[in-house]
Amino acid sequence: MGITGLFLISFLLVHCFLNSLIFVNDGGLTFNMGAHFMGTNWIIRSMEIVLFAGLLLHIVQGYRLWLENQSARPVKYAVYNGSANSKWYSRSMGLLGTLLLIFLVVHISKFWVASRFTGIPSEDVNGNHNLFALMVETFQNPLLVALYVFSMGSLAYHLLHGFASAFQTLGWNHKKYTPVIKAIGVWYSIIISLLFASMPIAMYLGLIK
Ligand code: HEM
Numbered sequence: 001m002g003i004t005g006l007f008l009i010s011f012l013l014v015h016c017f018l019n020s021l022i023f024v025n026d027g028g029l030t031f032n033m034g035a036h037f038m039g040t041n042w043i044i045r046s047m048e049i050v051l052f053a054g055l056l057l058h059i060v061q062g063y064r065l066w067l068e069n070q071s072a073r074p075v076k077y078a079v080y081n082g083s084a085n086s087k088w089y090s091r092s093m094g095l096l097g098t099l100l101l102i103f104l105v106v107h108i109s110k111f112w113v114a115s116r117f118t119g120i121p122s123e124d125v126n127g128n129h130n131l132f133a134l135m136v137e138t139f140q141n142p143l144l145v146a147l148y149v150f151s152m153g154s155l156a157y158h159l160l161h162g163f164a165s166a167f168q169t170l171g172w173n174h175k176k177y178t179p180v181i182k183a184i185g186v187w188y189s190i191i192i193s194l195l196f197a198s199m200p201i202a203m204y205l206g207l208i209k
Contacts, residue, residue: 007054008054011054016196022132027209028130029125032126032128032132039115055104090161100158114134136208140203145201163184
């Protein structure tokens with residue numbers, strides 16, 4: 001879980017950076033150019049297979065771990081005080097992951113399937129697929145905006161535990177560096193989730209066109 005988790009964390013960094021090109025606010029030309037590069041570069045396209053395999057493995061491992069934890073204590077504690085030594089989100093990784101899985105099913109079917117299979121309806125002035133226009137259209141729906149914002153809340157908490165936990169799982173514990181990793185993890189989780197959440201909101205409010 002540590003390795004697939006760190007791999008997904010690095011994917012999210014690239015994904016978030018690329019999507020942030022919408023904030024150039026040039027009608028999506030820069031963003032579409034970035035998306036075109038990602039969609040046509042064969043190295044990136046090959047990585048897409050690794051990405052989906054990694055995602056699947058992470059989900060399967062996550063559920064297996066959750067099941068193991070359940071069966072480890074079939075008879076529950078009479079008195080349970082989980083908050084004594086762990087945060088609620090650390091004990092809810094299965095739930096947070098499931099919420100993210102629901103988000104991913106909607107998300108992939110909205111964008112990735114259109115981009116790779118069913119086709120993007122329009123092209124921009126540079127002749128690139130207008131993925132930006134599809135995003136703007138998608139985020140006119142307040143229900144989808146709400147789903148995205150809520151899901152980015154789940155992502156924030158999933159990462160708040162997952163980032164540092166991945167290093168711990170791999171045994172990378174160090175007196176000096178572990179507190180630094182934890183701090184980077186907190187900043188990473190908050191900044192990435194806020195940036196992602198601000199995208200549908202900005203498009204819904206017409207701040208980015
Ligand atoms: C507001 C937030 C987000 C927006 C606007 C967004 C937008 C997009 C777009 C436009 C694509 C299609 C890219 C292409 O085919 O060229 C895509 C693909 C994808 N997104 Fe997102 N995304 C967001 C958040 C997320 C999050 C939080 C995750 C994971 C938890 C995620 C996972 C993926 C995956 C796995 C793909 C397919 C692989 C790929 O094309 O690279 N996305 N996203």
